[in-house]
Amino acid sequence: MSNLVGADRESDQAALRAIIEVHRAMPGAMLPLLHAIQGQMGWVPAEVVPLISDALNVSRAEVQGVLDFYHDFRRAPAGRHVLQICRAESCQAMGSYRLEAQARDILGINFHQTTPDGALTLEPVYCLGNCACSPAIRIDDAIYGRMDPATLDALIGDLRDAQAPA
Ligand code: FES
Incomplete structure (x- = not known):
């Protein structure tokens, strides 16, 4: 798991972009993509919203709406x-x-x-x-x-x- 701070930030960004790249061409990519991000990072950082919006050619509001609707997606790193x-x-x-x-x-x-x-x-x-x-x-x-x-x-x-x- 990662929290996108400090020295890990660059590698986290690279990991996020790699996950997005793998999923972007899938039909109905949004949910599998968000699950994959949470699976790898342990949570879904707010900064993925514009990245997913660009990759899937949907509005930021649409990405945010999916995040808001499904309570399974963590907005912050979990505790131990x-x-x-x-x-x-x-x-x-x-x-x-x-x-x-x-x-x-x-x-x-x-x-x-x-x-x-x-x-x-x-x-x-x-x-x-x-x-x-x-x-x-x-x-x-x-x-x-x-x-x-x-x-x-x-x-x-x-x-x-x-x-x-x-
Ligand atoms: S309702 Fe199925 S485990 Fe709680």
């Missing part, structure tokens, strides 16, 4: 860990809204925000394919089912402890 709470129907029915409130309370942040120490980003997600074990959450690449407040509390505590300075 990402906690996603499923907000789709099955998990909502099984009380995931309580987990959302709990996570917001513990972390002091809202969805799409990162704790000030950069440890953890909180995101909504709409079905993790684990509906039979609702409510479900994901921490980085690991999915947890039948989540309850005590377990969530412990998982968040572990993540925070792991990030505490030595």
